[in-house]
Amino acid sequence: xxxxxxxxxxxxxxxxxxxxxxxxxxxxxxxxxxxxxxxxxxxxxxxxxxxxxxxxxxxxxxxxxxxxxxxxxxxxxxxxxxxxxxxxxxxxxxxxxxxxxxxxxxxxxxxxxxxxxxxxxxxxxxxxxxxxxxxxxxxxxxxxxxxxxxxxxxxxxxxxxxxxxxxxxxxxxxxxxxxx
Numbered sequence: 001x002x003x004x005x006x007x008x009x010x011x012x013x014x015x016x017x018x019x020x021x022x023x024x025x026x027x028x029x030x031x032x033x034x035x036x037x038x039x040x041x042x043x044x045x046x047x048x049x050x051x052x053x054x055x056x057x058x059x060x061x062x063x064x065x066x067x068x069x070x071x072x073x074x075x076x077x078x079x080x081x082x083x084x085x086x087x088x089x090x091x092x093x094x095x096x097x098x099x100x101x102x103x104x105x106x107x108x109x110x111x112x113x114x115x116x117x118x119x120x121x122x123x124x125x126x127x128x129x130x131x132x133x134x135x136x137x138x139x140x141x142x143x144x145x146x147x148x149x150x151x152x153x154x155x156x157x158x159x160x161x162x163x164x165x166x167x168x169x170x171x172x173x174x175x176x177x178x179x180x
Contacts, residue, residue, distance in 0.1 A: 001152070003125050005043040005163040009096050010036055012049040012068065013081060013103025013110050017058030023104060023132035024139070030061065032130035032156040033102045035178045037067045039160045042171045046094050049073045050081050052109060079109050082116025091117070098123045100159055102130035107142035114151045125152040127159055 012033055020026050040047045049060050049068050054075055059065060065073070076084040091099065099122045103110050110131050118124045126146055133139040147153045157179050164172055 001123055003098055003100060003152075003154070003159050003162045004165075005045050007096050007098045007123075008040075008045045008125075008163070009091055009094055009099045010040040010045050010047045011081060011087075011091075011099055011101050011103075011113070012037065012047065012060070012064060013101060013113055014050055014052040014057070014105070015061055015064055015103050016051055016054065017061055019052075019057050019104045020061055022134050024134060024136045025132040029102070029104075029130055029132040030063065032127065034063055034067070035156050036100065036102055036127060036130055036159060037064060038178060039163060039171075039175050041067065042175055043163045045100075045163065046096070047072060048087065048090060050076050050084070050087060050103075050109075052079075053077055080112035080116040081109070082113055082120060088120070091122070097121075098125065100125045100127055100154075102127045104131070105133040106131040106139035107133050111142045111146060114146055115149065118149070118151060123152070125154050125159065127156050128153050129155045 074087045078084050081087045114124045128143050143153050
């Protein structure tokens with residue numbers, strides 16, 4: 001199944017100021033999350049973000065928070081965003097059937113959110129190159145486990161071009177420049 005702009009929600013999980021320095025692939029994951037958020041905005045895909053215990057872990061990194069509206073950022077203490085009533089309600093209210101996940105940590109909050117949203121009936125995609133864990137091996141094991149469970153493991157570029165569908169898409173020139 002392909003991700004479609006008309007049916008997707010982008011959920012950026014816990015990409016926070018104090019978590020970023022601890023991540024093994026921090027630059028790549030942040031760069032790709034920024035591409036996804038920019039593409040989502042261009043293509044009309046709703047963007048939501050979560051913050052795990054922001055008092056201790058800080059707020060969403062400034063580069064991302066500048067692109068995500070304050071009403072679209074949700075505080076949580078649950079590891080899975082699907083266990084948070086506000087996030088689950090917002091996703092449900094959007095009436096979309098697909099979700100693309102990016103964020104930290106791949107093997108904890110991203111993994112648990114992917115399983116939870118999938119169990120709620122959402123077709124779930126994890127943009128592996130826009131996620132990170134403290135240890136690369138944790139991310140690799142998480143992606144393997146998710147794939148075995150039917151969660152789609154994708155890349156940022158895959159998502160952007162699936163959303164575009166064609167080089168004739170009005171946003172093609174703008175978004176293809178982000179990938180280069």
